[in-house]
Amino acid sequence: MSTTSFTSSVSTTPEHLQYVLRLADTALILGQRNAEWCGHGPILEEDIALSNMSLDLIGQARLLYTHAATLEQQLTGRQRSEDDYAYFRAEREFASYTLVELPHYGPLAGTAQAEKDYAVTIVRNFLYATLMMHLWSALTRSADEQLAAIAAKSIKETQYHVHHAGEWLVRFGDGTDESVSYTHLTLPTRAFVYVSVDGVVFRQITLK
Numbered sequence: 001m002s003t004t005s006f007t008s009s010v011s012t013t014p015e016h017l018q019y020v021l022r023l024a025d026t027a028l029i030l031g032q033r034n035a036e037w038c039g040h041g042p043i044l045e046e047d048i049a050l051s052n053m054s055l056d057l058i059g060q061a062r063l064l065y066t067h068a069a070t071l072e073q074q075l076t077g078r079q080r081s082e083d084d085y086a087y088f089r090a091e092r093e094f095a096s097y098t099l100v101e102l103p104h105y106g107p108l109a110g111t112a113q114a115e116k117d118y119a120v121t122i123v124r125n126f127l128y129a130t131l132m133m134h135l136w137s138a139l140t141r142s143a144d145e146q147l148a149a150i151a152a153k154s155i156k157e158t159q160y161h162v163h164h165a166g167e168w169l170v171r172f173g174d175g176t177d178e179s180v181s182y183t184h185l186t187l188p189t190r191a192f193v194y195v196s197v198d199g200v201v202f203r204q205i206t207l208k
Contacts, residue, residue, distance in 0.1 A: 017071045020147065021085065022095040024064030028086060030100035030128060031057030034121065037104075042118055049164060053125075056157040061086070063150045070146070099124060119172060119179070126165035132158050 035054040041047030065082035072078055102124070104116035136158055139151035172179040 012071050012074045014075065016144070017068060017075060018095065020064055020068045020071060022097075024061045024068060024085065025094045025096040026100050026128075027057045027064065028061035029094070029096040030125075031055070031061065033100060033104070034125070036116065037118075037121065040116065046118075050121075053157075053161055053164070056161070060150070060154050060157070063153070067146050067150065097128075099128060118168075122165050122168040122172070125161060126169055129158050129161035129165060133162055 031054040034050045034057070037050045038047065038054075041050060062082050065085045068085060069080045069082065072080055104118075104120050133155065136151040136155045140148050140155070142148040142151065
């Protein structure tokens with residue numbers, strides 16, 4: 001994947017690389033999770049909308065992985081590609097937020113199975129997209145100019161993701177007693193999952 005070359009006024013560190021990989025891993029996994037609705041959406045329009053948002057997220061992951069490869073080469077001299085990060089790492093090497101890894105249903109016993117719950121998907125997407133709107137906005141001022149450019153592009157996509165999930169939350173809230181209860185049951189299990197972001201690294205790469 002070709003990218004434009006950018007300069008950076010921040011020195012590359014292992015923490016810097018891991019921070020970029022965390023962003024990439026999170027976008028990739030949520031993109032894959034949302035893609036599970038392809039062909040199974042509640043209505044045709046939603047099937048298409050979630051597929052498009054999945055492509056947005058995977059596109060963000062590709063840009064971030066490519067940037068991570070540049071950072072790793074600067075650090076170690078090792079040449080890697082976006083595919084190396086996405087396909088050739090063990091699951092424990094992924095640093096994605098727990099929030100995006102969870103299935104599309106609420107808490108169950110370890111041996112239980114359930115159908116995908118659209119309320120879970122919508123609440124998760126709203127929480128993640130809202131978080132990323134703030135994060136991408138801050139990263140547009142990053143001293144890492146390539147990361148700043150990725151953030152600027154990603155904001156436009158994330159604005160739609162917030163809008164889409166927000167509209168569905170309003171629908172659920174204004175809907176039936178069942179839709180309200182499903183959304184309420186979803187929030188406690190999703191809203192308080194700890195999202196680990198290294199604040200020190202964040203400040204290092206955002207201050208010019």
